[in-house]
Amino acid sequence: MAADSRLARRINDRMALDLIAAAGRLSRTQLREQIGLAQPSVIDLVNRLLDAELIRVAGESDERTRGPRPQMYAIAGERAYVAGVHGSTGAIHAVVGDVSGWTSPTVSIPDPRLQDDPAPQVEAAIDAAFAAAGLAKHPLTAVVIGTGGAIDLSTGDIGHAPGLRHWQAHFIAPVRERLGCPVHLEREITLAAVAEDRFGGEESPERFALLWVGDGLGISCIDQGVPFRGFWGAAGEIGYLPLPSVGPDPAPPHTFQDLAGSSAVLALAHAHGLSDPTAEGAVRTAVEQGCQPFLEELADRLALGLHAIATVIDPGNVVLSGSTAAAGGADLAERVEAALASRTWQQVQVLHAKYAHGEEAILRAALLLATEHGRDAVWGRAA
Template sequence: MTVTRERPGRGASPRTARAINDRLALRLLQEEGPLTAGQLKELTGMSRPSVADLVERLQVSGLIEVVGESGEDRRGPNARVYGIVAHRAYVAGLDVRVGSIGVEIADLLGRTVARSSVRVPEGADPAGVVESGLRVLGEARRAAGDVPLHTVACGAPGLIDPATGRLRPAGLLPRWHADLVDEVRHRLRVPVLLENEVNLAAVAEQRIRAARGADEGDTFVLLWIGGGVGAGVVLDGRLRRGNSGGAGEVGYLPVSRSGDLPNAADCDDGYHGLVASEAVCALAAANGFAPDPAGDAAAAASMVRAALTAGPAGTAFLSELALRIAIGAAAVCAVLDPGRVVLAGEIGEAGGERLAVLVGERLATLSPLRTDVVPTAVEGGAILRGAVITAMEAAQETLFAPAG
């Protein structure tokens, strides 16, 4: 684990210096877990009296508490072990998809305390869907013990306008997404953050890869292959959203089997129509798999999992799917040269290591750029996990700056 130590600059006021040191100590307690005052001294480089003042200050602020004693074999009493007061604040993540709404409630350390979800039928009344979303959020809160929420983060398909922070649905996406986010803001009266859902999946991916070290989380493109298609772009450790919030809208790449082109209102004749769930289900049927009329992400993922053990027919299906995915990956790599492409989404996750290897082999024939293709490191619920992380970090930014 690498911690960036923010040092007070020359001329910084004592209050500013204390706030910087407090944030550093709290970040260490979050990432390392409970620590003794001696361990905080070693990790921060602060003096013993400064650490003692810091610990007292954070205890008075209600941000840390004694969670035990060290088991060190030494003379005298064991040292107290301090940890973050995780129940000081609770956050919520919302995954607002075309066909479902998912909610996760977590504490200040990102530990899940409740989850709930609801399906959204095709053609459902928009006002009814908004009420369903609010109801499922309420159910999750009640399951968590009616905890008050400090911050909420929502992930939804479409473009997030950088100037307004509002959702601009792209193409044929339903318009109720923006209404739901607005209504959550109105009713809860707490900070509600909004982010493209694939970007949130990239946030979750980055967190797990960064924890592994070796700069795994620094630069990569997460390619989401599911009911829809998108990309989350992380360069030099930063999520990149683009000028209009549209970085990663790879569904509109002008590549299709028919040779037709997508347009601003419809990406079915773009990369979306080549690798999204309906196309994957059709490809599976063409290779002898029983067709699934649903054609949704769950059905496509099921076809991919079946193909992994289906012999020659499965191999042919996966080989063609890998080529299709590699075509879009090659376009992304030609512009960004990320060095790593992560396959995510219901279909990418279902294909696992085998599909990643096949895509990597195909990509190597299409592009001279050295690119590793790997399966996602997040097992299920990547969008919700990214939303919780985003809400948690925003809450911490507010709470981890104690006055005094």
């Protein structure tokens, strides 16, 4: 019976903390109404969370009442700070927050490839994020780092990241040692999919595959909020997907990256008379000017890869994201859907991302997951 009571308290405490975090602040009456506990139990719950320093008094209710206005309670965010980090080929980006949901400004520091040891640079980026928020450096409870390439789920380390020379195997241990807290790695494509799922609005489907089309290609599948990572953590590395040649040239089979990575898109754009210096710029110009042949050929290339993917995973919904796809917007998504429909009997809706296009989405998702790890770590201290 004692064990059952402790379990019930833990469940109620976590529910109350989640509700307060989502609302910003709640009164005891509001907690009672939402949790369904009797008033004495809610009083005991609030006192327990106050004693554990997991919540704090946050003023009084704004509602007019006959008697004294009820006290409001908020998450004591300063009890646990967390950080989200993203390593790209151009910089390390970082943002810090706490378990209440507070977030610092985003900061960036120069190219990580200049450092043989990336751990000091990860720490420097996090320190800069604290400084940007006007805070002294605080101990961290959890950090999530987004990286290109694959994550080895058996070790939690980087399995393969060709674009980041020094972000390779044995990366995680020195970073954890330097930061002094749990550090979790996630594929940047997975983070983009999480961002689209959590922040893309009510129109985002519950199940979808996010296809990232930018410098590289990647895909991440979300099923009711849960990303699929694969057995070893390499699910979605579709840049290596072998595909047949396109056009009349009987060349050896290409990879999907050869057909639809940014270099290939830029070469295709130049072949169609578009002189923009970047792939996303060329796609944006093509949409604005109605350059049908280029857009149709690009859509067909994307559909070729998606046909192979849809045959295996049957996603139902595909969300196009990344810099190149973002430049094409709804126009490119509609063309890809039509091109895919001409190739397969499967019904696949192709959408353009509502939220997850660039750096900010990846960082925000990294911080969100770090916040969830931090809450799991510190919100078990009550009861």
